[in-house]
Amino acid sequence: xxxxxxxxxxxxxxxxxxxxxxxxxxxxxxxxxxxxxxxxxxxxxxxxxxxxxxxxxxxxxxxxxxxxxxxxxxxxxxxxxxxxxxxxxxxxxxxxxxxxxxxxxxxxxxxxxxxxxxxxxxxxxxxxxxxxxxxxxxxxxxxxxxxxxxxxxxxxxxxxxxxxxxxxxxxxx
Amino acid sequence: xxxxxxxxxxxxxxxxxxxxxxxxxxxxxxxxxxxxxxxxxxxxxxxxxxxxxxxxxxxxxxxxxxxxxxxxxxxxxxxxxxxxxxxxxxxxxxxxxxxxxxxxxxxxxxxxxxxxxxxxxxxx
Amino acid sequence: xxxxxxxxxxxxxxxxxxxxxxxxxxxxxxxxxxxxxxxxxxxxxxxxxxxxxxxxxxxxxxxxxxxxxxxxxxxxxxxxxxxxxxxxxxxxxxxxxxxxxxxxxxxxxxxxxxxxxxxxxxxxxxxxxxxxxxxxxxxxxxxxxxxxxxxxxxxxxxxxxxxxxxxxxxxxxxxxxxxxxxxxxxxxxxxxxxxxxxxxxxxxxxxxxxxxxxxxxxxxxxxxxxxxxxxxxxxxxxxxxxxxxxxxxxxxxxxxxxxxxxxxxxxxxxxxxxxxxxxxxxxxxxxxxxxxxxxxxxxxxxxxxxxxxxxxxxxxxxxxxxxxxxxxxxxxxxxxxxxxxxxxxxxxxxxxxxxxxxxxxxxxxxxxxxxxxxxxxxxxxxxxxxxxxxxxxxxxxxxxxxxxxxxxxxxxxxxxxxxxxxxxxxxxxxxxxxxxxxxxxxxxxxxxxxxxxxxxxxxxxxxxxxxxxxxxxxxxxxxxxxxxxxxxx
Numbered sequence: 001x002x003x004x005x006x007x008x009x010x011x012x013x014x015x016x017x018x019x020x021x022x023x024x025x026x027x028x029x030x031x032x033x034x035x036x037x038x039x040x041x042x043x044x045x046x047x048x049x050x051x052x053x054x055x056x057x058x059x060x061x062x063x064x065x066x067x068x069x070x071x072x073x074x075x076x077x078x079x080x081x082x083x084x085x086x087x088x089x090x091x092x093x094x095x096x097x098x099x100x101x102x103x104x105x106x107x108x109x110x111x112x113x114x115x116x117x118x119x120x121x122x123x124x125x126x127x128x129x130x131x132x133x134x135x136x137x138x139x140x141x142x143x144x145x146x147x148x149x150x151x152x153x154x155x156x157x158x159x160x161x162x163x164x165x166x167x168x169x170x171x172x173x
Numbered sequence: 174x175x176x177x178x179x180x181x182x183x184x185x186x187x188x189x190x191x192x193x194x195x196x197x198x199x200x201x202x203x204x205x206x207x208x209x210x211x212x213x214x215x216x217x218x219x220x221x222x223x224x225x226x227x228x229x230x231x232x233x234x235x236x237x238x239x240x241x242x243x244x245x246x247x248x249x250x251x252x253x254x255x256x257x258x259x260x261x262x263x264x265x266x267x268x269x270x271x272x273x274x275x276x277x278x279x280x281x282x283x284x285x286x287x288x289x290x291x292x293x294x295x296x297x
Numbered sequence: 298x299x300x301x302x303x304x305x306x307x308x309x310x311x312x313x314x315x316x317x318x319x320x321x322x323x324x325x326x327x328x329x330x331x332x333x334x335x336x337x338x339x340x341x342x343x344x345x346x347x348x349x350x351x352x353x354x355x356x357x358x359x360x361x362x363x364x365x366x367x368x369x370x371x372x373x374x375x376x377x378x379x380x381x382x383x384x385x386x387x388x389x390x391x392x393x394x395x396x397x398x399x400x401x402x403x404x405x406x407x408x409x410x411x412x413x414x415x416x417x418x419x420x421x422x423x424x425x426x427x428x429x430x431x432x433x434x435x436x437x438x439x440x441x442x443x444x445x446x447x448x449x450x451x452x453x454x455x456x457x458x459x460x461x462x463x464x465x466x467x468x469x470x471x472x473x474x475x476x477x478x479x480x481x482x483x484x485x486x487x488x489x490x491x492x493x494x495x496x497x498x499x500x501x502x503x504x505x506x507x508x509x510x511x512x513x514x515x516x517x518x519x520x521x522x523x524x525x526x527x528x529x530x531x532x533x534x535x536x537x538x539x540x541x542x543x544x545x546x547x548x549x550x551x552x553x554x555x556x557x558x559x560x561x562x563x564x565x566x567x568x569x570x571x572x573x574x575x576x577x578x579x580x581x582x583x584x585x586x587x588x589x590x591x592x593x594x595x596x597x598x599x600x601x602x603x604x605x606x607x608x609x610x611x612x613x614x615x616x617x618x619x620x621x622x623x624x625x626x627x628x629x630x631x632x633x634x635x636x637x638x639x640x641x642x643x644x645x646x647x648x649x650x651x652x653x654x655x656x657x658x659x660x661x662x663x664x665x666x667x668x669x670x671x672x673x674x675x676x677x678x679x680x681x682x683x684x685x686x687x688x689x690x691x692x693x694x695x696x697x698x699x700x701x702x703x704x705x706x707x708x709x710x711x712x713x714x715x716x717x718x719x720x721x722x723x724x725x726x727x728x729x730x731x732x733x734x735x736x737x738x739x740x741x742x743x744x745x746x747x748x749x750x751x752x753x754x755x756x757x758x759x760x761x762x763x764x765x766x767x768x769x770x771x772x773x774x775x776x777x778x779x780x781x782x783x784x785x786x
Contacts, residue, residue, distance in 0.1 A: 003179060004179065007179065047179070047182065048179065053255075053256065057252055060248070060252065061245070061248055061249060061252060064248065065241075065244055065245040065248040065249075066245065068241045068244065068245075069238075069241045069242060069244075069245055071241075072233065072237050072238045072241045073238065075232070075233035075237065075238075076232060076233055076235060076238055077232070106508070108504075109504045109505060109507070109508040110505065110508070112504045112505070113477075113481070113503055113504050113505020113506070113508065114481075114499075114500075114503050114505065115480050115481060115505065129259075131255060131256050131259050132256065132259055132260055134256045135255075135256025135257055135259060135260040136260065136299055138253075138256060139256070139257060139260065139264070139270060139273060139299065139301070140299050140300065140301055140364070141364045141366070142364075142366065142425075142427060143273060143301070143304075143363055143364075143366075144304070144363040144366045144367060144428055145366065145425075145427045145428050145430075145431050146253070146273070146277065147273065147276060147277060147280075148419065148428070148431040148432070148435065149253075149277075149431060150250075150276075150277045150278075150280040150281050151280055151316070151412070151415070151435060152431060152434050152435050152438060153246050153249060153250065153280075153281060153284065154280055154281060154283060154284045155409065155412055155435060155438045155439055155442070156242075156246060156438060157243065157246055157281075157284035157287060157288065158284075158287065158323070158405060158408070158409060158442065159409075159438060159439075159441065159442035160239055160242045160243070161239070161287065161288060161291050161293055162402050162405050162442055162446070163442060163445055163448065163457070164235050164236075164238060164239050164242075165239065165291065165293060260299060263298060263299050264299050264301055265298040265299060265300045265301065266301070269301040269303075270299075270301060273301070283320065283324065286324070286327070287323070287324070287327065290327040290328070291327070
């Protein structure tokens with residue numbers, strides 16, 4: 001087993017383990033905290049694939065910003081009452097079954113899928129440097145989606161303010 | 174090629190191992206050699222020298238969440254700036270490269286104006 | 298050197314007009330610090346009309362720009378006009394409703410409606426997976442916020458949350474599918490994906506490509522609310538503000554259809570046999586489930602939600618039929634159906650808004666009791682909309698269903714047509730039940746209708762005109778629809 005596959009299995013196992021811990025912990029704060037190693041190891045996977053820029057973004061945006069957001073969501077909840085309840089109900093077995101079926105299907109189909117060898121263009125990152133390669137297609141070929149992304153972010157700002165801001169004297173349910 | 178890339182990150186791996194060892198070492202060392210004689214005053218919650226009045230686990234105001242949300246949005250904006258900055262002198266013509274980023278930022282600037290004029294940032 | 302080419306701005310001219318309109322509406326109020334509801338309505342309607350005129354003037358052109366990420370062809374133009382008509386109708390019917398419901402976010406309401414339409418237009422013009430995805434997100438994000446606009450109403454909160462959570466889940470499926478298609482074809486441009494598959498037919502047997510297509514279609518099926526991805530529809534449609542429901546049930550669905558048709562026709566035409574089978578099953582399920590559950594509804598708003606699911610089933614018949622010999626007829630039937638549905642369905646929701654008054658939501662079946670006596674014109678308008686939804690001549694709904702069934706017969710899909718006709722008969726029951734209540738029952742309460750306004754009447758009149766004109770003289774629009782799908786084949 002080469003260094004690369006050793007690192008892959010290390011990252012993959014830690015990701016799966018921490019993700020499982022995230023959904024199974026009863027204390028929401030613990031759940032959120034397990035996401036931190038999960039996100040960082042995902043960045044490791046990106047790094048293995050040669051996507052250095054993506055790995056940096058993963059740490060910056062997910063472990064930085066998204067985690068803060070998740071923590072605030074947990075702070076918004078009434079924590080003590082949440083901790084006591086066991087979070088299972090009658091749908092759990094069915095949901096687990098459906099999830100397992102889907103996972104097995106995806107694994108089977110992925111194993112039999114034939115991904116063609118990367119063409120020459122995919123090698124570009126190593127000549128250009130990773131960040132440059134991302135930019136080179138983002139600001140030329142994908143210029144329109146790039147500008148559209150800012151509009152999507154703007155709508156998200158509108159949405160956050162419209163839905164979460166409380167007017168004076170307004171009682172929200 | 175892949176291997177080379179990974180080996181380039183070896184110093185970071187070494188750094189991570191050292192950091193983990195130092196951090197874990199401090200905790201373990203203090204647990205082993207520290208003197209322990211707790212009293213009720215010592216183990217109570219420390220809050221700037223004030224006597225704690227109630228449980229710290231309360232619901233936060235939704236305004237914190239708004240700030241976190243805005244932080245993410247502008248964080249993502251900054252992310253888009255990195256690849257643009259490293260490529261800036263290679264755009265042809267350069268002015269178009271400049272315009273497309275200005276457009277991107279101006280649209281988000283409208284978002285900032287919106288937040289500001291809606292009074293989200295003023296906590297009365 | 299990274300060459301940046303000047304894009305052809307004609308392709309996104311209506312989008313740019315709408316974006317500027319939305320910005321002016323939202324920021325005018327913020328900067329002058331005066332709330333002007335009338336100003337928002339006027340600007341919104343004016344911007345929509347200008348965009349409509351620009352779209353119409355470019356309707357015959359085929360221009361591709363932004364490195365083929367966007368293409369303006371007659372197909373896209375036809376859909377853009379459907380969205381703009383839907384937007385115009387929505388603005389007209391929501392003016393008094395927004396005031397009556399006491400929401401303060403007027404400018405955001407109109408701004409987000411318009412930005413949602415921009416997202417839909419990108420969906421109709423996008424010829425590249427990432428562009429399509431972002432268009433979908435722009436549309437969906439705006440709709441999530443609009444569904445939850447009535448912050449003090451628990452049902453509206455529930456609608457927004459449900460729509461957001463399930464919508465994000467569907468988006469994940471769609472992205473997953475896109476990543477597989479990209480991984481196998483090596484490109485996100487639809488035409489190039491089509492070419493890559495055509496050049497290497499071995500890919501067709503690749504299970505990864507089938508997985509990619511399937512999960513991509515799960516995302517689309519959610520957006521058009523096809524069974525079994527329809528569960529969100531009744532709750533969201535019922536909880537959202539009525540004007541938003543009217544808007545959501547027409548435009549966004551048409552937009553999702555536009556993108557789905559373009560992806561399957563341009564990128565995956567060689568996988569026809571796979572998606573033919575898939576959509577045959579989904580069409581039958583969608584029609585049957587939608588209609589059967591609609592029978593049991595006491596709330597007219599919820600009934601219309603299930604009926605909108607059933608209508609998606611009819612449209613999917615035409616989509617299946619497009620695999621057969623007469624693809625142009627089948628696809629043009631879809632376009633015609635979506636336009637007709639925009640008129641008749643928005644009209645029906647406009648009557649719900651018309652019935653709203655102090656203490657009465659206008660959503661219950663009982664609220665329709667004795668409508669013929671209290672407002673003969675309102676009852677007549679609802680009668681025509683319901684006849685059209687049921688597919689009774691001479692209305693738009695009849696012409697639309699006829700063109701769908703005709704295309705299916707030509708393609709040889711007799712079983713689907715039989716199931717469709719049986720379903721239409723079942724559907725007639727619950728539509729006509731409302732008519733019976735309107736004309737046969739005594740009104741439960743006395744009093745006028747607070748929700749009426751000249752603009753609401755104008756909206757109802759426009760919807761009525763569309764429903765009748767498309768029903769009596771469908772030929773011209775059907776031919777225009779046929780000409781606009783030819784570029785896809």
